[in-house]
Amino acid sequence: MDELTIxxxxxxxxxxxxxxxxxxxxxxxxxxVYSYVNNKEVAEDVTQDIFVKCYKSLHTYKGxxxxxxxxxxxxxxxxxxxxxxxYNKKVVVxxxxxxxxxxxxxxxxxxxxQNAEDRELASAVMSLPIKYxxxxxxxxxxxxxxxEIATVIEVKENTIKTRLKKAKELLKKxxxx
Numbered sequence: 001m002d003e004l005t006i007x008x009x010x011x012x013x014x015x016x017x018x019x020x021x022x023x024x025x026x027x028x029x030x031x032x033v034y035s036y037v038n039n040k041e042v043a044e045d046v047t048q049d050i051f052v053k054c055y056k057s058l059h060t061y062k063g064x065x066x067x068x069x070x071x072x073x074x075x076x077x078x079x080x081x082x083x084x085x086x087y088n089k090k091v092v093v094x095x096x097x098x099x100x101x102x103x104x105x106x107x108x109x110x111x112x113x114q115n116a117e118d119r120e121l122a123s124a125v126m127s128l129p130i131k132y133x134x135x136x137x138x139x140x141x142x143x144x145x146x147x148e149i150a151t152v153i154e155v156k157e158n159t160i161k162t163r164l165k166k167a168k169e170l171l172k173k174x175x176x177x
Contacts (some may be wrong), residue, residue, distance in 0.1 A: 018055045025068060028142065029075050035137040038126050042145035049077045050167045065151060072152045083130065132167035135160055
């Protein structure tokens with residue numbers, strides 16, 4: 001199943017539906033959350049909270065957007081709520097946790113290929129202010145379009161374009177100097 005559809009939400013067994021959503025999007029949501037909170041354990045806790053909220057909100061899905069966009073909206077709101085309540089904590093990206101920024105490596109060979117440049121880039125992305133980090137993450141890691149990002153974050157497309165440009169400038173500056 002490539003994409004969950006509105007028909008899936010007509011399933012009476014909500015536990016089965018939430019299992020499908022978790023299996024399909026669980027790792028991506030975890031990566032998204034990690035891009036906000038910079039901590040593996042916290043990301044796992046917040047991700048669990050997101051799926052609990054998703055389960056409780058299944059009845060609110062109207063089919064106006066795809067399931068992933070609907071879930072991302074829930075996830076981003078949950079992340080922002082977490083950040084507002086715990087924003088004073090500073091967490092540093094460690095070598096092990098930098099893997100959460102990309103696809104999980106399945107083989108030893110892939111793990112070995114993870115080099116210093118990848119870790120440096122992940123660290124640079126994680127050091128960006130959240131409004132820039134979220135657009136970089138959604139655009140490059142989740143491959144959402146400008147329009148989809150604008151929908152998820154609830155800002156205008158031009159704002160997304162501006163933030164993306166500024167984020168690239170900050171990354172370039174951070175990686176060069």
